[in-house]
Amino acid sequence: MSLLAVLLQDESFKFSEDHLDEIKNMLTPNSRKENSQFYHERLFALATEGVQLHTFSKGRYTLVIDGVITNIAELYEKLKEAGVTLQNSSDTEIIAQLFIENKTDFTQKIDGAFVFLLWDNEEKTLIGGVDPFGKYQLYFRESAEELIFATEKNSMYFSHYEEQLDDFAFHHYFDYKYIPEPHTFTQGIKRIPKGHFFIKEQNNPIQFFPYYDFPRSEDSGVEGTLVKGKEIFRETVHFQLALNENNGLIVRDDLADLALAHIAKQYDENLTLFSASHEENNPFARQVAEELSLEHIHVTITPQALMEELPKIMSLLEDPFTQPDIVTNYFIAKEAEGRVDSLLSSLGAEPGLGNYVEGKNILSRVGKLLRKSKETKEHFLPLFSDSMKRKLFTRFGSVDPDVLRFYEEVKGLDQRTRRQFIELNSSFPNIALQPIRKVIESQGLTLHTPFISKKLLEVVHSLPTEQRARNELSLSIVSERFSVQKVRRLTRDKVAEIPYDKWLRIDCFDWAIEFIKGSEIDDYLSKEEVLKLFYSFKEKKNVDFQIVWSILMFVLWHVVFVEKDFLNTLK
Numbered sequence: 096m097s098l099l100a101v102l103l104q105d106e107s108f109k110f111s112e113d114h115l116d117e118i119k120n121m122l123t124p125n126s127r128k129e130n131s132q133f134y135h136e137r138l139f140a141l142a143t144e145g146v147q148l149h150t151f152s153k154g155r156y157t158l159v160i161d162g163v164i165t166n167i168a169e170l171y172e173k174l175k176e177a178g179v180t181l182q183n184s185s186d187t188e189i190i191a192q193l194f195i196e197n198k199t200d201f202t203q204k205i206d207g208a209f210v211f212l213l214w215d216n217e218e219k220t221l222i223g224g225v226d227p228f229g230k231y232q233l234y235f236r237e238s239a240e241e242l243i244f245a246t247e248k249n250s251m252y253f254s255h256y257e258e259q260l261d262d263f264a265f266h267h268y269f270d271y272k273y274i275p276e277p278h279t280f281t282q283g284i285k286r287i288p289k290g291h292f293f294i295k296e297q298n299n300p301i302q303f304f305p306y307y308d309f310p311r312s313e314d315s316g317v318e319g320t321l322v323k324g325k326e327i328f329r330e331t332v333h334f335q336l337a338l339n340e341n342n343g344l345i346v347r348d349d350l351a352d353l354a355l356a357h358i359a360k361q362y363d364e365n366l367t368l369f370s371a372s373h374e375e376n377n378p379f380a381r382q383v384a385e386e387l388s389l390e391h392i393h394v395t396i397t398p399q400a401l402m403e404e405l406p407k408i409m410s411l412l413e414d415p416f417t418q419p420d421i422v423t424n425y426f427i428a429k430e431a432e433g434r435v436d437s438l439l440s441s442l443g444a445e446p447g448l449g450n451y452v453e454g455k456n457i458l459s460r461v462g463k464l465l466r467k468s469k470e471t472k473e474h475f476l477p478l479f480s481d482s483m484k485r486k487l488f489t490r491f492g493s494v495d496p497d498v499l500r501f502y503e504e505v506k507g508l509d510q511r512t513r514r515q516f517i518e519l520n521s522s523f524p525n526i527a528l529q530p531i532r533k534v535i536e537s538q539g540l541t542l543h544t545p546f547i548s549k550k551l552l553e554v555v556h557s558l559p560t561e562q563r564a565r566n567e568l569s570l571s572i573v574s575e576r577f578s579v580q581k582v583r584r585l586t587r588d589k590v591a592e593i594p595y596d597k598w599l600r601i602d603c604f605d606w607a608i609e610f611i612k613g614s615e616i617d618d619y620l621s622k623e624e625v626l627k628l629f630y631s632f633k634e635k636k637n638v639d640f641q642i643v644w645s646i647l648m649f650v651l652w653h654v655v656f657v658e659k660d661f662l663n664t665l666k
Contacts, residue, residue: 098161099250100212102221102242102295149187151195155217158191161246162209162231163541165334165548170204202292202306206549208532210246210287219297227307228443228547229276229289229524230532235301236284242295248284248413258656259283264414265483265619269645272417273525280414280652289524307549309516310556324554324568328545332358335439335543336366343367343435343540345427348379348590351444351546353582354572359439360387367435369427371396373593382585386577394430396423396593398602409655411537415648416530417641419595425534432538442531443547446523448555449515449563477624478646480617511560519552596640599647600633607647614650615658 148159164170164186170193171184179192193201194213199222208230212223223244225233236243236251245251259282264274277285287293290307336342336359344359346352346368359366370380371394384391401422408425409415424440431438444450501520505513528544535542545551555563562568573582599607611625625646632638 097246097250098159098210098212099245099247100159100221100243102244104238104240104242147185147187149185149191151188151191155215156191156194157214157216158187158194158211159213160187160190160209160211162226163207163335163338163543164190164205164209165207165331166205166550167207168334199292199294199304199306208544212244221295222292223287223295224292224306225287225289227290227549228519228528230528230544230547232529233287234279234284235287237301242301248279248281249410251284258659260619260653260657262483268415268417268649269642271522272641272645273522274414275521275525281656309519310553320554320557321562321567321571324551324558325572327548327550327554328354328568328572329358331545331548331551332439333362335437335545336362338543339436339541341365341367341435341437343369343431343438345424345438345440345442346370346377346380346383347441348377348586348588349441349444350566350569350573350582350586351441351448352379353383353577353585354569355439355441355545356383356387356389357573357576360389365390367392367431369394369431369438370590371423371427371430371593372590373397374591377590378588379585379590386581386585392430392434394426396426398598400426401595401598402603402606405651406655408534409648409651412530412533413656415645415652416526417645417648418526418530419593419644420527421530421534422595423593424531425537428535428538428540431540435540437541437543438535439543439545440531441546442527442542442544443523444569446515446518447546447548447552448566448568449511450566450569478620478628480619480621483619509560511563512556595644599640599643600635604629604633610654611647611650614654616650616653619653620646620649 147161148157150157167184167186167189170189171181174181174189174192174196177196179196181188181192190201190205190211193204197204202224207226208228209226210223210231210233212221214221221242223233225231232246234245234248234251243251261278261280261282264278264280267278268274268280274280276288279286288303288305291303291305293301293303295301332355342359342363342365344352344356344366346356347370356366356368366389368380368384368389368391370377370391373396375393375395377393380391380393383389404425405422408422411425412421428438501517502513505516508516528547532542555568558567570582577585608626608629611622611629614622616622616625628638628646629643632640632643
């Protein structure tokens with residue numbers, strides 16, 4: 096599923112047939128399905144099969160949606176109660192009616208994972224937006240002739256568009272370990288911020304408006320809240336499972352996985368559990384499968400497989416990634432392709448439920464960023480080229496205002512609520528949610544994350560802090576089937592972490608070194624210093640694996656997208 100739209104801004108600008116063919120060819124190279132399309136006077140749009148399209152109000156409006164609206168049944172019933180006549184219950188018709196009734200306020204009423212574009216052919220105005228949690232992304236690039244939107248950044252490289260690194264993104268990638276919205280690694284290409292919609296009027300700049308703010312409410316009645324939370328979670332899982340015929344579930348080793356498996360089994364007897372590690376088995380997943388009488392498929396990841404697949408993974412993600420766990424999910428998706436149509440995941444359970452380990456200071460990261468430490472200057476800055484040092488030095492260690500405001504907005508609240516709010520707004524969607532969705536959907540699968548929803552988050556925030564700390568919601572769910580002793584036994588043996596750090600130090604080290612040596616990163620990083628760092632890492636000289644991995648992923652991204660040497664990386 097993919098969407099691309101081009102809004103013509105220059106009255107004299109027209110598409111040539113070659114230009115149109117080029118656009119069509121660029122849309123979703125991995126898709127095996129036919130493209131649908133619509134064309135109005137100033138808007139040209141393409142979408143792969145699975146993206147819903149609806150024209151209404153006598154042809155004035157055209158709406159296109161990619162993704163899933165999880166509360167669509169509730170919206171349908173409310174419209175019927177209001178006396179609205181609907182021809183069918185499709186997402187696009189329901190959203191269209193919501194727009195007619197509420198205009199842009201309709202965005203406050205929808206929940207799920209989605210992007211949408213709505214073209215007003217009478218006013219020559221384009222409206223669009225993304226879901227509250229940023230699971231889906233909508234990229235845009237603007238020139239004097241055209242304004243381009245796409246759900247995949249790779250679909251925007253037509254018209255001989257050259258990839259150029261965005262200095263701001265480069266700085267923040269190494270600073271925050273992710274790229275804050277609305278930026279991407281590519282100069283000139285940005286993202287619509289999560290929980291925002293935009294309005295683009297003729298001859299006016301694009302305007303952005305927030306429509307969703309995370310709840311920051313305090314305690315209410317505990318027991319009734321837990322019941323409500325379980326009800327919402329159950330409804331969400333049921334809805335998501337019903338969207339596909341064959342479903343799978345990614346299992347690791349924690350309580351949230353057990354809770355999700357228990358509920359999912361009630362609605363899909365043929366559910367398949369998937370797990371992955373560097374070992375031959377996942378005892379937790381195997382035992383859960385046995386307890387629930389479900390099929391279990393385990394994927395064993397090797398260093399050789401890692402080296403073979405990393406360039407492919409980078410080509411799918413479009414921006415560098417700092418968390419190796421993305422790789423784990425990719426291998427699970429590869430194994431699941433052809434077996435199931437969707438994968439459920441407990442991804443987001445920790446920030447969604449707020450069940451963090453006590454004692455972590457959520458502001459420590461910001462504190463480090465605010466300090467222009469001697470260590471940073473002496474040990475990190477030498478890695479950059481001289482030209483990048485001049486660009487970065489004055490602002491290195493500073494906190495971007497778009498990031499800092501999240502910390503300002505939760506001053507005075509308890510530590511758990513602050514951390515939950517900050518992670519859901521900043522690191523989680525960028526580091527985990529978006530890249531994991533991309534690698535799973537690259538295999539033709541749909542990713543469902545039932546722990547991330549507006550309704551559930553509102554319930555969680557009405558729980559007392561200590562209830563969130565004890566993970567009462569997940570415990571309440573699993574207690575329906577398992578005794579306390581059984582839960583303790585199942586979650587006792589943790590799966591060993593995949594030793595990506597050890598692999599990079601030993602098995603993959605020579606590959607990484609040759610990769611770096613053959614790259615053309617000299618404008619950004621000092622190869623000499625980077626190689627020194629890697630050899631120090633190999634010799635275990637107190638070098639952070641996270642930094643080494645982040646550098647390697649940047650090099651990989653540069654080779655694939657800037658040097659466009661993708662084929663050679665696969666050899």
